Amino acid sequence: xxxxxxxxxxxxxxxxxxxxxxxxxxxxxxxxxxxxxxxxxxxxxxxxxxxxxxxxxxxxxxxxxxxxxxxxxxxxxxxxxxxxxxxxxxxxxxxxxxxxxxxxxxxxxxxxxxxxxxxxxxxxxxxxxxxxxxxxxxxxxxxxxxxxxxxxxxxxxxxxxxxxxxxxxxxxxxxxxxxxxxxxxxxxxxxxxxxxxxxxxxxxxxxxxxxxxxxxxxxxxxxxxxxxxxxxxxxxxxxxxxxxxxxxxxx
Amino acid sequence: xxxxxxxxxxxxxxxxxxxxxxxxxxxxxxxxxxxxxxxxxxxxxxxxxxxxxxxxxxxxxxxxxxxxxxxxxxxxxxxxxxxxxxxxxxxxxxxxxxxxxxxxxxxxxxxxxxxxxxxxxxxxxxxxxxxxxxxxxxxxxxxxxxxxxxxxxxxxxxxxxxxxxxxxxxxxxxxxxxxxxxxxxxxxxxxxxxxxxxxxx
Numbered sequence: 001x002x003x004x005x006x007x008x009x010x011x012x013x014x015x016x017x018x019x020x021x022x023x024x025x026x027x028x029x030x031x032x033x034x035x036x037x038x039x040x041x042x043x044x045x046x047x048x049x050x051x052x053x054x055x056x057x058x059x060x061x062x063x064x065x066x067x068x069x070x071x072x073x074x075x076x077x078x079x080x081x082x083x084x085x086x087x088x089x090x091x092x093x094x095x096x097x098x099x100x101x102x103x104x105x106x107x108x109x110x111x112x113x114x115x116x117x118x119x120x121x122x123x124x125x126x127x128x129x130x131x132x133x134x135x136x137x138x139x140x141x142x143x144x145x146x147x148x149x150x151x152x153x154x155x156x157x158x159x160x161x162x163x164x165x166x167x168x169x170x171x172x173x174x175x176x177x178x179x180x181x182x183x184x185x186x187x188x189x190x191x192x193x194x195x196x197x198x199x200x201x202x203x204x205x206x207x208x209x210x211x212x213x214x215x216x217x218x219x220x221x222x223x224x225x226x227x228x229x230x231x232x233x234x235x236x237x238x239x240x241x242x243x244x245x246x247x248x249x250x251x
Numbered sequence: 252x253x254x255x256x257x258x259x260x261x262x263x264x265x266x267x268x269x270x271x272x273x274x275x276x277x278x279x280x281x282x283x284x285x286x287x288x289x290x291x292x293x294x295x296x297x298x299x300x301x302x303x304x305x306x307x308x309x310x311x312x313x314x315x316x317x318x319x320x321x322x323x324x325x326x327x328x329x330x331x332x333x334x335x336x337x338x339x340x341x342x343x344x345x346x347x348x349x350x351x352x353x354x355x356x357x358x359x360x361x362x363x364x365x366x367x368x369x370x371x372x373x374x375x376x377x378x379x380x381x382x383x384x385x386x387x388x389x390x391x392x393x394x395x396x397x398x399x400x401x402x403x404x405x406x407x408x409x410x411x412x413x414x415x416x417x418x419x420x421x422x423x424x425x426x427x428x429x430x431x432x433x434x435x436x437x438x439x440x441x442x443x444x445x446x447x448x449x450x451x452x
Contacts, residue, residue, distance in 0.1 A: 025449050025450065025451030025452055029253050065255040065258045065260070066252055066253060066254050066255050066258065067254070067255070067258050067259050067260045068254055068259075070252070071260045071263060072252075072260075072272065073258075073260055073261075073274065073332075074272055074332055075331075075332060076331050076332075098261075100260060100261045100274070104255070104257065104258050108256070108257040108258065109257075113255070113256055113257075114253055114255070114256075115253075115255055116252075116253055118449075121436055121449060122435055122436055122437075123435045123436060124285050124431075124432075124435045125285070225281070225282040225397065228282075229288060229397065232287045232288070233287075235287075236287060242286070242287045242289075242367075243368070245286070245287050246285060246286075247284065247285055247286060247287065248285070249281070249282050249283055249284070250281070
C-alpha cells in the first residue's frame with residue numbers, strides 16, 4: 001500500500017502550512033524588550049529571539065520558564081505580531097487568575113529578562129494572506145487574528161479580510177486603537193452610546209456570508225470553548241461549509 | 252536550561268504520575284478540537300476497521316455495545332501541557348474489534364479517522380494489549396459531543412491528540428502514515444513520558 005490514506009469524510013483543510021521542524025524542536029533564549037498595556041487585564045510582551053526563522057500569522061510560540069530548583073512550566077501562546085524581519089515577536093497575554101506562566105509575565109517580568117522559547121509551532125490555524133479570511137474572535141482570542149490583520153496591512157494585501165470581535169466592554173476590547181474598518185465589534189456587557197449590548201448573533205455574521213468574496217471565505221474562530229462552539233454554529237447556520245472553519249479554542 | 256528570574260512556579264508535589272512538562276489541570280477539561288463539533292447522534296455513529304485485515308467490518312451503535320464492556324480509570328495527558336487525573340471512561344477495548352477483523356501479520360500501523368475527517372496515526376502495538384478503547388461514557392454519563400461523543404478513541408498512554416474524537420474507523424496499514432497534527436508539525440508517536448511533542452523531539 002503506497003497511496004495516501006484519505007478519510008471518507010470532509011474537513012479537507014485546504015492549504016496546510018509547512019512547519020519548520022528544526023525551529024519547532026529547539027529551545028532558544030529570548031530577551032524581553034518591551035511591555036505594553038493593552039487593557040486592564042491584557043498586556044503585550046515583546047521578545048527578541050536571535051535567529052527567529054519567521055512565522056505565518058496564526059502560528060504559536062511555546063514559552064518555558066524555569067525555577068531555581070529546576071522546575072519548568074511551558075505554555076503555548078499565539079503570536080500577536082505580524083511576520084517581519086525585526087527578529088522580534090510579540091505575545092499578548094491575559095492575566096489569568098492564578099496563572100503560573102501568565103502570572104509571572106504580568107507581575108514579575110521586566111525588560112531584559114530572559115525566557116526560553118520554541119517555535120513557531122502548529123500550522124493548522126495559520127493564514128499566509130492568500131485567501132479571503134473571515135475572522136471571528138472573543139476576548140484574547142483576537143490575538144492570532146490581529147497577527148493576520150497586521151500582516152494584511154503591512155503587506156498591503158488586497159484579499160478580503162473581515163473581523164467580528166466580541167469583548168465585554170470597549171475598555172476590554174484588545175487592540176481597540178488598532179482596529180479599523182475591517183472590524184465589527186460586539187459588546188456583551190456595556191457599549192458606547194447608541195451601540196447595542198448583547199451576544200454575537202446571526203445578525204453580525206450573516207451579512208458577511210451574504211457577500212461572499214470570489215472563492216468564498218476561509219473562517220478562523222478563536223476564543224474560549226463556549227464562544228468557539230457558539231460562533232462556529234452561527235457560521236454553519238449562515239451557510240459557511242464546516243470544512244472551511246478552523247477553530248482555536250482555549251480552555 | 253536557563254533559570255527565569257523571579258519564577259517559582261506554583262506549589263508542587265512530586266507526583267510520579269505527572270509526565271515531564273505537564274501540570275495537573277484539576278477539574279478542568281479543556282476542549283481542543285480544530286474543527287466544528289459535529290452533530291452526530293448515536294443512531295448515526297458507525298465504526299469500521301479495514302485495510303490489512305482478514306475481515307473488514309463496520310459496527311453500528313447497537314452492535315458495538317454488544318461487545319464486552321471495558322473501562323479505563325487513570326490519567327490523560329494533552330500536548331499543550333495539562334494532565335487530568337482520575338478520569339473514568341467506559342466503552343469497549345479495541346482488542347475486541349481487532350480480534351474480530353484479524354489483522355494480517357504484515358500490519359504494523361493504523362490511521363484512526365473521525366466522522367469529521369480528522370486523522371491520527373498510531374503503531375498497532377499502541378492499540379492492542381488492553382491499552383486502547385472505543386469510549387462512549389465519561390464519569391458514568393454519555394460522552395459529551397465536544398469531548399468526542401457519541402464515541403471517541405481512547406489511547407491514554409499517548410498525548411491526547413491521538414485519541415481521535417468522533418471516531419469513525421481504523422485503516423490498518425503495513426507502514427506509518429502521518430495524520431492531521433503529525434502533518435502540522437507534531438510528533439509521530441506522542442509518548443508523554445518522553446515528551447514527544449513535536450516532530451524531531
